[in-house]
Amino acid sequence: MNSFLFLIPRFADAILVTLEVSVVAAFIGALGGFVLNALRLRFPRLLGALYRIYIWLVRGTPYLSQLVIVYFGLPVIGVTMTAVQATIVSLAIYSAAYFAEIFRAGWASIPSGHMEAARAFGIDRWSAFRSIELPQAIAFVMPLLANQTILVIKESAVASIITVPELTMTASDIVSSTYTYIGPYAMLIICYWLLTQCVAVAFKWASVLIAPSRKTS
Amino acid sequence: MSSLPILELRAVGKSYGANRVLKGIDLTVQRGEIVSLIGPSGSGKTTALRCMNFLEAYDEGEVWIKGQLLGYRSAGRAERDLDSEKSIADVRRPVSMVFQQFNLWPHMTVLGNVAAPLVLSKKADKGDAYKQALAALKRVGLVEKAHAYPASLSGGQQQRVGIARALAIEPEVMLLDEPTSALDPELVEEVLSVIRSLAQDGMTMVMVTHEMSFAAKISDHVVFMEAGKIVEAGPPEQLFGNTRTPRLQQFLKPWFDRSLTSVAGVE
Numbered sequence: 366m367n368s369f370l371f372l373i374p375r376f377a378d379a380i381l382v383t384l385e386v387s388v389v390a391a392f393i394g395a396l397g398g399f400v401l402n403a404l405r406l407r408f409p410r411l412l413g414a415l416y417r418i419y420i421w422l423v424r425g426t427p428y429l430s431q432l433v434i435v436y437f438g439l440p441v442i443g444v445t446m447t448a449v450q451a452t453i454v455s456l457a458i459y460s461a462a463y464f465a466e467i468f469r470a471g472w473a474s475i476p477s478g479h480m481e482a483a484r485a486f487g488i489d490r491w492s493a494f495r496s497i498e499l500p501q502a503i504a505f506v507m508p509l510l511a512n513q514t515i516l517v518i519k520e521s522a523v524a525s526i527i528t529v530p531e532l533t534m535t536a537s538d539i540v541s542s543t544y545t546y547i548g549p550y551a552m553l554i555i556c557y558w559l560l561t562q563c564v565a566v567a568f569k570w571a572s573v574l575i576a577p578s579r580k581t582s
Numbered sequence: 583m584s585s586l587p588i589l590e591l592r593a594v595g596k597s598y599g600a601n602r603v604l605k606g607i608d609l610t611v612q613r614g615e616i617v618s619l620i621g622p623s624g625s626g627k628t629t630a631l632r633c634m635n636f637l638e639a640y641d642e643g644e645v646w647i648k649g650q651l652l653g654y655r656s657a658g659r660a661e662r663d664l665d666s667e668k669s670i671a672d673v674r675r676p677v678s679m680v681f682q683q684f685n686l687w688p689h690m691t692v693l694g695n696v697a698a699p700l701v702l703s704k705k706a707d708k709g710d711a712y713k714q715a716l717a718a719l720k721r722v723g724l725v726e727k728a729h730a731y732p733a734s735l736s737g738g739q740q741q742r743v744g745i746a747r748a749l750a751i752e753p754e755v756m757l758l759d760e761p762t763s764a765l766d767p768e769l770v771e772e773v774l775s776v777i778r779s780l781a782q783d784g785m786t787m788v789m790v791t792h793e794m795s796f797a798a799k800i801s802d803h804v805v806f807m808e809a810g811k812i813v814e815a816g817p818p819e820q821l822f823g824n825t826r827t828p829r830l831q832q833f834l835k836p837w838f839d840r841s842l843t844s845v846a847g848v849e
Contacts, residue, residue, distance in 0.1 A: 478685035486699035
């Protein structure tokens with residue numbers, strides 16, 4: 366028990382690193398995914414193919430390879446980043462593909478009649494996007510966004526291989542210096558669990574705030 | 583005296599790939615007229631209606647709204663350029679629509695739905711828009727539901743909201759696409775009576791419908807379509823009374839049979 370308590374300060378530092386890296390990356394990724402989907406909707410012919418290639422590449426390859434390209438590959442062309450920066454950038458690029466697909470699903474969930482009615486009543490595209498599609502799509506995607514954010518938190522563990530002092534690296538460090546397994550890994554599990562629970566609860570609140578009285582048909 | 587028709591279709595055609603669903607439709611709608619499109623499923627009547635406000639881009643002929651060409655930059659038969667979205671919206675402005683599936687926006691209240699076209703197309707300031715929306719709701723008898731959400735209303739009430747939304751923009755012609763087809767039978771009458779009251783107020787309407795008795799009573803002009811063509815068009819007395827078109831006689835037979843039975847049942 367004593368050795369367990371002794372772990373807390375190091376994990377407290379590490380949980381903040383994981384939180385920072387994954388929340389910033391998920392935020393940028395979600396924003397990027399939203400923009401990707403919006404551009405695809407607005408310019409289907411021009412950008413539809415580019416969008417599909419992006420999704421195809423990012424979703425079709427492991428996150429580890431993307432991290433390695435950003436951290437070890439980009440310096441070759443003169444772009445150097447710290448380990449934390451490289452993690453945030455690569456994780457944002459990676460999650461943006463998934464977030465974009467989530468927003469695509471959100472927009473696909475809106476019956477085509479809603480936009481037909483908007484057109485028939487002379488509502489321009491931007492107003493319809495903002496006032497008719499967006500509120501419905503956001504309500505639809507909230508649980509999916511929570512899901513994806515949780516996945517980003519867990520995927521950030523991969524950053525341990527480029528020495529980002531986040532949870533997984535901290536646990537491995539302690540294991541290799543003390544040769545105890547149960548304590549550090551139990552702590553690791555608890556920390557991830559705490560983080561993901563916080564995200565789940567935060568999104569639940571946000572969903573309620575967004576749609577206080579809405580009745581779905 | 584020949585005034586400019588409010589809506590005019592000249593040889594309008596539409597194809598989906600090799601499938602030509604409209605084969606040259608001619609139709610003139612004068613102010614104050616009520617025109618009903620009838621015909622079997624797949625005859626193209628809904629497509630024809632949707633070409634009248636360019637929800638469906640027709641690819642032959644012309645649609646004129648108050649003397650302005652809808653959808654294209656120039657008339658004529660050859661390759662044509664689509665008009666800009668803004669010009670299309672401007673030309674279709676006098677036209678509003680009621681949909682078979684209502685197409686209300688579920689995240690907005692009833693009042694929000696009716697006011698949205700005015701607010702979002704910036705045709706009125708917010709206060710005026712809500713006043714106009716309330717007036718429209720009054721006409722369909724649903725003021726007390728102004729702050730309810732569509733999902734809490736019956737189908738008939740939802741369609742009346744759809745009609746209020748179409749009225750609020752103060753249209754000069756209303757397109758109604760099978761306004762009662764998605765309703766339970768006992769809810770049909772409340773919607774028809776709203777449409778009847780609009781007719782009494784002189785609203786110009788083009789309606790696709792399967793309610794034959796209603797079409798017979800309310801219309802100035804009935805158009806029978808089949809396979810993308812107008813087979814017969816004229817006053818209701820002609821089409822429902824003494825048509826000589828065998829296909830129309832056959833189409834109307836079930837309706838005649840039913841009316842005769844119900845008359846016999848009453849007596």
